[in-house]
Amino acid sequence: MTVDEAALDRAFTALGDPVRRALIARLSRGEATLNELAEPFAITKQAISRHLQVLEQAGLITRSRDGQRRPCHLVPSALEALTSWIDGYRLATERTYRRLDAVLDSISGTVKEQK
């Protein structure tokens, strides 16, 4: 797999901004329209719209059409990656222990074969 540096940069630039992190946090509780997302912020709707474009281009959110509404959705797998990113230490440790799980599996497999 070739690493698309541009895509990675977009995603992590997107996550580097506090407004965009707040938008992600809001969307993790459910879909929301631009108006709903803009409400708690003291910045213009246009600015929020630009933030949403960045998140969309980064593959972190999608927009659907529902009549007049165009709600934004979080990409669930992207949320998982985001959570892991914040909780990186736990993730690293859990990864290590999943490999230990596999080692333990192979040990018990050997024991069964010997029986």
Added chain:
Amino acid sequence: MSGTTITARPGTPFIEVIREFAAPPAAVFRAHRDPDLVKQWLGPRDLEMEIFEYDVRSGGSYRYAHRADRGEFFFRGVFHSVEDGTRIVQTFEFEGAPGEVSLDTTTFTGLPDGRTRMHSRSVFPSVEARDAAVENGMRAGITESYERLDTILDKER
């Protein structure tokens, strides 16, 4: 599968890790004692592990390296006390931060259904040393998250 529980309270020099495994304590202990098994799981995924010494008994010592494109990292310590199948007390030092030695106590407790609860507690010489260790671990996690995010972005394209 139950995940890993980590407690690292701000302003303390401790890290506590609790994790359950679907194998009895003897097997989990063996995976910590046998260098050929240790090599298969210890450390970040993208790093090659080379063991120079791994002598898991009271008074024994260990030294190993993790190798990656971005460099190599050496670790060493001694096993202060080893109780077969139940407990390992060891020192741990990243040679890149000499003198910042932590004392790690790992216990293996058998659960009724043939599982094991592993409890590990690390005591660092300072809060700063503890925070630095968490930071380094986090960086490894972030690297893996980058890879995962890369996969996700590939799928979404």
